Amino acid sequence: MKKNWMSLLLATFPMMMASPAIAQSSVTKGGDKPLTIERMYASPALAGTSPRGLKLSPDGKRVTYLAGRKDDQHFYDLWQMDVATGKQSLLLDADKLTIGELSDEEKARRERQRIYGQGIMEYFWADDSQAMLIPASGQLYYFSVKTNQVKLLKTGEGFATDARLSPKGNYVSFVREQNLYVLDLKTEKVTALTTDGGGAIKNAMAEFVAQEEMGRMTGYWWSPDESAIAYTRIDESAVELVTRNEIYADGIKLTEQRYPYAGKNNVTIALGVVSLSDSKVAWVDLGKDTDIYLPRVKWLPDSKQLSYQWQSRDQQSLDLRVVNIDDIKRNKDLVQERSEAWVNLNDDLHFLKKQKSFIWASERDGFNHLYLIGLDGKVIRQLTQGDWAVDAVEYIDEKAGEVYFTGRKTKVTERQLYRVAITGGKVEPISSRSGMHSTVFADNQPVYLDYFSSLSQPPQVSLHSESGKRLAWVEQNEVKKGHPLYDYFGLWQVPEFGELTAEDGQALQYRIFKPTNFDANKKYPVVVRVYGGPHAQLVTNSWSHQDYFTQHLLQQGFIVYQLDNRGSAHRGTKFEYVIYKQLGDAEVNDQKVGVDYLRSLPYVDGDNIAIYGHSYGGYMALMSLFKAPDYFKAAISGAPVSDWSLYDTHYTERYLSHPETNAKGYEASSVLPYVKGYQSGLLMYHGMADDNVLFENSTRVYKALQDEGKLFQMIDYPGSKHSMRGEKVRVHLYRSLADFLDRELK
The missing domain is CATH 3.40.50.1820 (Alpha/Beta hydrolase fold, catalytic domain)
Structure with missing residues (x-):
């Protein structure tokens, strides 16, 4: 279900605001x-061309996106736009890949991600902007942008899921049959980093509630220097095994699933760090209480320290902890969030590279706001405040000392892009059009894609500078004749x-x-x-x-x-x-x-x-x-x-x-x-x-x-x-x- 609700008793007749925000x-x-x-749902899509999977190449020279075909809006090809010229073209036709049946595991992951369609559904840029990794139907393809050639990677027998490129692009990692593997792109050697997966044991995989309720779709994380991978090992033995009936028109499919009903047992989870050099695993001490959740894991920039968020079963406690992988049994608490109801999860933990501090989002004052906190756990300053909520950090420009974020400061019914200095100060609006803005920034510069829509404008995509100035349309999607x-x-x-x-x-x-x-x-x-x-x-x-x-x-x-x-x-x-x-x-x-x-x-x-x-x-x-x-x-x-x-x-x-x-x-x-x-x-x-x-x-x-x-x-x-x-x-x-x-x- 993945979302939430509200209300209170009203004894008296409610008052109405005098003036509406938008007239009928x-x-x-x-x-x-x-x-x-x-x-309504026939092809071509009523809303026009609405790209998904928007990305800026690491060098900032290309905008890439997935676009459905005119005769089948749910079949996606990979497109590009040259930032310098604004020229758009088909980058990779999905017909060049073998698109087949998905595994049951991948079908379940896509349902929980709310992903629907065929063709190219995801892709990953290499750090040098010269190649991409493209998973398709359990196979992995390496696409050279420079030569326009597609190569099927030899990953071995079985269906590869949750595949990605390593941070420096030297390896491809993936999960197969509940174990974690890496493929060396230079030698083409495949190495199993775990071997005990199977049955109730799953390595490097997110458990059901992590996928469905925590927004965590993975169970492993590369260190920035590619020397190690942190991963979860889950044991589902204690979770109730139920036989679920999936009723189809031509029969009934009986599916066995370990489903953690409210009040019943969850998985037992462990967090390990495996070295790529010798496949040895060191285990983090998560504490004596095993009935816990592990909603987030993240490396610090030095590749020597690993952070994880520890959440109590009642979800009233959330601790941000850090371990040094050379002394992995010692935990250090950086942040402790507490609530008499529950602590909401978010993805806004951002370790800075040029100073010993991090950006953290918290609702400790009643609204979701951003804080600058030192690696000693002490709050340096609150960056945003007021009776409004931050949605998410979008980009941190350490060189300029600025944090870009989306939020509801202007109106609760709209999401806008803002900027605030890391040293504190006034919040500056960047976007201006009334509606909903979702942004995708380049890796190393404050240039961003704005995915915008409103009640009277189907989704548009445009490229913007750090000041909010529109540089080019990726998809104007103007409703005119022919739309x-x-x-x-x-x-x-x-x-x-x-x-x-x-x-x-x-x-x-x-x-x-x-x-x-x-x-x-x-x-x-x-x-x-x-x-x-x-x-x-x-x-x-x-x-x-x-x-x-x-x-x-x-x-x-x-x-x-x-x-x-x-x-x-x-x-x-x-x-x-x-x-x-x-x-x-x-x-x-x-x-x-x-x-x-x-x-x-x-x-x-x-x-x-x-x-x-x-x-x-x-x-x-x-x-x-x-x-x-x-x-x-x-x-x-x-x-x-x-x-x-x-x-x-x-x-x-x-x-x-x-x-x-x-x-x-x-x-x-x-x-x-x-x-x-x-x-x-x-x-x-x-x-x-x-x-x-x-x-x-x-x-x-x-x-x-x-x-x-x-x-x-x-x-x-x-x-x-x-x-x-x-x-x-x-x-x-x-x-x-x-x-x-x-x-x-x-």
Whole structure:
């Protein structure tokens, strides 16, 4: 599920901010062709050319990216742009590689990475900018940019996963059959650095919760000088072995999986450092407590010291520790983060090369901010502060003494690029356009790619200088004649933004989309689209393919409304921690506040309001309909968690604590006790091969409703995973949802 949620009780009617941030209007350029469900996910992509895998070559001379084909938006080739001339060209046609079936392990990794497609899906630049490593279908290819030749590397029998080039480009490392290997590019010799992997033992691999919940997709890390590799060794023996049914149209696949249910055993993890010269391993002393997490590992620039983040099982303690590999049993604590709820993880640990200090992100003052800390563990200074959150450090220019980062200082609904001096001082805005900015910097200079979008602009990619000045377009993606979106863009609607006030005085952000050809004298049914979970945010000024269905609903005469309840992201810990130890209570109450506001509007049909969400949003839809049937006439629940004892340790215990210490919280957070409150108007759907939110979550609700004699509708998709991928699946799904809403609300 990988994200989060929010809310609190509201006893009084909420106040609305006087002026919206963006006025409701349609986009003026483009035709007035209605957007059909069949067109939403057909090729070419409606949003136009939207590159992924953006990178700047280490020498800064090329921009490279993956682009889908016009006749198949999910099949990717590798493209380039010459920075000096702006000329773009195909760098490598995926047809030159052998694209075959993926292993089960790689399929699972891609699902957890939310990667979908074929062709070239990832690539890695060599440090000299003359070559690339390209993994494809378990094979590894070495591509010479200089000669334009592709070479299949001889890695041996079996499927190679998690492959990458070493820091100086002399080796290729990969995992095969649960062991770590390196290939010397000069001699072409393959060496197994570990040999005991197999069964419950996995070397250099991230365990399930690390991939799904911690954002750690790897289990090994090269030292900068290529002398050693740090890696994890996990033992899954104690984790419950379950047989999971994946139901396909032509049969049932029984999959054995060690799944760490909430309250049950996790893997036992060890951290070792293996020398490339003799394959000897030294083990880090992680302490007597073995029931812990290891969410992050990172080398210091000198290749002599290794840092790791140690997290307690209850996730209320996070320690940054450092060991010297010459005295690997001695640990030194640099940072200790503590919380009475939970400590959020991030990727912002950056060791400086020219001074004995590092940049660290922390929510210790209630918002995520940046700190400069010495290698003695003492805070030198806080670099950013205020009632707003830093998203991530994007680049550190040590020569100029500046840190570039993205954050929400301007508006919580937008992400901008900023800069602050390492010596402290005023935060300087770099980007300026209203919307969402994601950046990719060059390795050794503050030149960056800006991946930008807004509600009225599909993703654009441009090259910028350190001052924010645009140097060139990589993909302007202007919606004009010939663009896939142009014929529909004249009917495109942008929403109004506003705020409501929660019971505790905190601001709840919302946005409301009014129907095409809106008439203030009419009353319209409303679809409340919700996620509501932690680490997520729906109310933003950004482009999203999920809004295609919103636009379709607007053209069918619906209002679409979204509110980020408490517990969701980017508003600080006070806003998030409300949900600790009970889920689905405060969040539902905040959504009720939104409905109270909707019913105050003269153009809203207050008796015809539905709620729709997927994953945590599916959970929210069930809880809202069951607990507040007088607020919602109907609900669509997609792939919902219904009983948190069925979900994994790291996610569930972060918010609900351990089942043994919070049994009442688990019971109150389950959907099942509220089934009796259901009256009518429910549609549920679920992928029958979902390995994230298991299909059992929905079947338990089906059985409970059937036992109560309650009528409802369900649509289950054979072979579909959690993300409901595939054009045919999505067309059928959205046609079904539109038909349901039309019958229930009109």
